[in-house]
Amino acid sequence: MSKAYNIAVLPGDGIGQEVVPEAVRVLKAIADIYGHSFQFEEMLVGGAAIDAYGTPLRDEDLEKCKQADAVLFGANGGPKWDNPKAEVRPEQALLWLRKGLELFANLRPVKVTDSMLDASPLKPELVKGVDLVVVRELTGGIYFGQPSKRWEENGQRHAVDTLYYSEEEIRRVVRTACDIAMSRRKKVTSVDKANVLSSSRLWREVATEVAQEYPEIEMEHILVDAMTMHIMRAPKSFDVIVTENMFGDILTDEAAMLTGSIGLLPSASLGARVKENGIRPGLYEPIHGSAPDIAGKGIANPTATILSAALMLRYSFGLENEASSIEQAVSKALSEGKATADIVRDGKALSTREMTDVIINYIYENSKSTTGV
Numbered sequence: 292m293s294k295a296y297n298i299a300v301l302p303g304d305g306i307g308q309e310v311v312p313e314a315v316r317v318l319k320a321i322a323d324i325y326g327h328s329f330q331f332e333e334m335l336v337g338g339a340a341i342d343a344y345g346t347p348l349r350d351e352d353l354e355k356c357k358q359a360d361a362v363l364f365g366a367n368g369g370p371k372w373d374n375p376k377a378e379v380r381p382e383q384a385l386l387w388l389r390k391g392l393e394l395f396a397n398l399r400p401v402k403v404t405d406s407m408l409d410a411s412p413l414k415p416e417l418v419k420g421v422d423l424v425v426v427r428e429l430t431g432g433i434y435f436g437q438p439s440k441r442w443e444e445n446g447q448r449h450a451v452d453t454l455y456y457s458e459e460e461i462r463r464v465v466r467t468a469c470d471i472a473m474s475r476r477k478k479v480t481s482v483d484k485a486n487v488l489s490s491s492r493l494w495r496e497v498a499t500e501v502a503q504e505y506p507e508i509e510m511e512h513i514l515v516d517a518m519t520m521h522i523m524r525a526p527k528s529f530d531v532i533v534t535e536n537m538f539g540d541i542l543t544d545e546a547a548m549l550t551g552s553i554g555l556l557p558s559a560s561l562g563a564r565v566k567e568n569g570i571r572p573g574l575y576e577p578i579h580g581s582a583p584d585i586a587g588k589g590i591a592n593p594t595a596t597i598l599s600a601a602l603m604l605r606y607s608f609g610l611e612n613e614a615s616s617i618e619q620a621v622s623k624a625l626s627e628g629k630a631t632a633d634i635v636r637d638g639k640a641l642s643t644r645e646m647t648d649v650i651i652n653y654i655y656e657n658s659k660s661t662t663g664v
């Protein structure tokens with residue numbers, strides 16, 4: 292039975308303002324085909340909110356996001372707000388949202404379909420069939436540890452950030468990774484820097500304990516520097532990768548190149564909360580940023596954000612058929628060589644809007660042939 296869903300829409304800055312409206316168009320097509328009611332409420336966030344309100348995220352907007360069934364987010368930041376001494380920064384909005392909504396697990400799937408092989412700069416035999424998920428811890432680590440500050444002393448500038456984890460913060464995200472692995476190939480790679488960092492030695496210890504709760508799972512531990520190499524050397528050997536906040540940030544931009552463009556990678560951020568009506572609130576965003584170098588040109592790849600909307604349907608609303616219909620349409624578009632400038636090989640690059648039009652057309656076509664709706 293179809294329900295009504297409230298979606299907070301936060302385009303943010305740069306290409307966020309171009310790709311988010313396209314994902315909303317895709318969601319409207321899904322609502323039209325399957326008879327759902329999606330209510331969208333748009334809010335300013337990041338640099339746009341600093342300009343309008345003097346803060347990257349107003350308390351009242353954070354509150355609205357907490358009430359929403361899901362949040363669709365674009366990107367924050369850009370040169371206009373890049374001032375190392377500024378008290379407020381656009382990127383804080385994203386951190387406040389993740390922390391405020393207690394979304395400790397950030398799922399970043401990296402799936403290379405045959406339709407992407409042309410776009411990847413890597414050898415097709417290396418990346419064909421890559422299907423991994425990075426589970427990035429999202430509300431702890433060096434992004435949130437205290438103290439985090441700068442000061443001056445004896446004529447020198449100093450700054451400190453703190454990498455802190457409690458065992459519970461590690462345990463819950465490693466459990467999420469193991470739960471995901473149980474429905475996949477049952478392999479978890481835990482990435483740390485246990486040869487140097489105390490926090491990583493705790494991470495490895497707790498991850499090993501969690502693995503004992505899952506006797507069917509094979510867990511391996513790899514140091515993060517070596518992992519940057521292995522992910523390029525043998526990407527097919529990975530199933531679920533779990534790691535702390537900053538390592539996950541860096542590894543996933545690297546992993547994006549397995550697909551050929553950062554404009555293809557979606558993400559879902561989830562916590563423990565499930566509403567009484569079964570909806571599991573989450574935050575959905577592409578892994579890329581505001582791309583100031585191409586912003587305003589209408590050429591950004593909307594695919595990562597559109598696929599993030601598909602993850603919203605799957606994880607927050609449990610609408611599997613609807614999610615797959617978006618994913619299939621994206622796959623078909625790519626396999627037919629439809630591509631924005633970042634991934635085009637031969638032929639004409641489509642604009643952000645044209646790429647979305649192709650995807651929406653395929654969603655409608657697919658719905659006629661498979662569901663008859």
Ligand SMILES: NC(=O)c1ccc[n+]([C@@H]2O[C@H](COP(=O)([O-])OP(=O)(O)OC[C@H]3O[C@@H](n4cnc5c(N)ncnc54)[C@H](O)[C@@H]3O)[C@@H](O)[C@H]2O)c1
Nearest residue numbers: 366367368369553554579580581582583584585591592633
């Ligand atoms: N989630 C976020 O809000 C987020 C994520 C990363 C970076 N940022 C911010 O974005 C700003 C720019 O950061 P950056 O340049 O390091 O990273 P970026 O991801 O914005 O861009 C890196 C490169 O990838 C390209 N790219 C990114 N998304 C693309 C898309 N959808 N289609 C085509 N090409 C795409 C860009 O043109 C650029 O060449 C910074 O202010 C940074 O803090 C925000």
Ligand SMILES: CC(C)[C@H](C(=O)O)[C@@H](O)C(=O)O
Nearest residue numbers: 367368382385386540578580
């Ligand atoms: C903008 C920034 C705060 C963010 C992060 O580091 O988490 C981004 O790089 C990401 O990957 O979502």
Ligand SMILES: [Mg+2]
Nearest residue numbers: 540541544578
């Ligand atoms: Mg990042």
